[in-house]
Amino acid sequence: MRARVHITLKSGVLDPQGEAIRHALGALGFDGVERVRQGKVIELELADADPEAARARVREMCEKLLANTVIENYQIEIL
Amino acid sequence: MRARVHITLKSGVLDPQGEAIRHALGALGFDGVERVRQGKVIELELADADPEAARARVREMCEKLLANTVIENYQIEIL
Amino acid sequence: MRARVHITLKSGVLDPQGEAIRHALGALGFDGVERVRQGKVIELELADADPEAARARVREMCEKLLANTVIENYQIEIL
């Protein structure tokens, strides 16, 4: 089973890398790019057979290791 | 319109951050994590009204700025 | 002239990537690794001739773009 976790900065947290990309796109002539946010994506291959058990385990991985929940949100997809 | 771009290392390219996460999960007692890959996700808010035009523009952004296509793959979702 | 900027999370801010590395090193048999922090390093080649002017400009770049000063510290070296 595969799981994908998106980890993004919470909306109030300044994102310098996203801002750098937004300015760079403008400088390269890409108009109308209103906002850019950069995050991480972590893809896991798991031995679990049960999607709900896998999701619960991945949630625990996020809380314990993968995300800094003070400044980051995470979102889990089981594929 | 929002677009989301996943940028991941090509499958043959070693991913030290993914490996570090895999070992760390094992050390924390999460069994059965067979493979971990870490990538980037870039979310863009675009003024485009046409999804196909937006996708073509984002593809151009990836080729020109966002990805290193020698070592990275990208995948575009229009939301 | 070259400048190097270190951007690191402030000491109170949890660093999941550093933690993942610490656990992974332990799992690989590297004992006695007490703490790991991961940050970014940005190297700039600048046309400036005057080191003090370069440093002041790089400081402004950090405040305006490179760092999120709420959660990150930066440190500038002129090489």
Place this chain on the structure above:
Amino acid sequence: MRARVHITLKSGVLDPQGEAIRHALGALGFDGVERVRQGKVIELELADADPEAARARVREMCEKLLANTVIENYQIEIL
């Protein structure tokens, strides 16, 4: 003992994040920024007492986990 490891892309490897920063700095009015490269910095607190032993161990950590030596260089400082 503290060690600091700089991990940077080899000079022939395209660096999209560095390029994004360079363009963004130009768009913000910072002239004369000729080249930007972004890398990682990993700071380790080690129980080792001997600097040479510490350096050798950190080199092994780089080879085994921290760097992808096909595309990245690393540089170790013992502080």
